[in-house]
Amino acid sequence: GAGVSQTPSNKVTEKGKYVELRCDPISGHTALYWYRQSLGQGPEFLIYFQGTGAADDSGLPNDRFFAVRPEGSVSTLKIQRTERGDSAVYLCASSLLSRSNEQFFGPGTRLTVL
Amino acid sequence: AQSVTQPDIHITVSEGASLELRCNYSYGATPYLFWYVQSPGQGLQLLLKYFSGDTLVQGIKGFEAEFKRSQSSFNLRKPSVHWSDAAEYFCAVGANNNNDMRFGAGTRLTVKP
Secondary structure: OOOOEEEOOEEEEOOOOOEEEEEEOOOOOOEEEEEEEOOOOOOEEEEEEEOOEEEEOOOOOOOOEEEEOOOOOOEEEEEOOOOHHHOEEEEEEEEOOOOOOOOEEOOOEEEEEO | OOEEEOOOOEEEEEOOOOEEEOOEEEOOOOOEEEEEEEOOOOOOEEEEEEOOOOOEEEOHHHOEEEEEHHHOEEEEEEOOOOHHHOEEEEEEEEEOOOOEEEEOOOEEEEEEO
16 A cells, blocks of 8 residues: 655745645544654654644644645645745654554655745 | 654664664653654655653654653664664654644654664
8 A cells, every 4th residue: 555645756946935745644643743844853843633634733833834634635735935944854653542552653855945 | 842852864874784763852751752754756654653661662664763751752773773774754743642743853764874
């Protein structure tokens, strides 16, 4: 079976532009997570979905960041008015929601804001 | 909130030598603990996890880790390192039924021939 996929793998944009990053989780995984990994750092939690709803969005840095998962499968992370500080690798993970779940990570999208 | 400290930013070991990567966590209850490995251009791969029970856990690729509550540690070990083990290693602690995971800053492992 396919793992978590993320598109695009690389995205270069200009400051002030809008970007969308897509995540396709493993089929049947009800939980989906977004993380941001800056250079030399570990992944930083952004948001967690259980089904279609955002169960915890406490990691989103500000209101320029938004994520959706309208049908409980694919998710899109949206960043408005991008800033140079948004440059990072954005990771998506999915899991079955069980007590001993494991989060399976995608390869990430490298976002560069010029 | 929980947090993780990985004191070593970069470690170099010779191939065939033993390895220990340190991880200290902060969390008020029994944590869920994980070690992930990230190779260049690859996604994070789970090496092993601790939820409860035996405090010495075995993982993939010959790795093991030991949960020591008294020291708030979850150090990763391997008795004999292979060149293919060169990568970035992340310790993570989860809470709230593992829906809230925090990662350390990572330890980069270099393996000398």
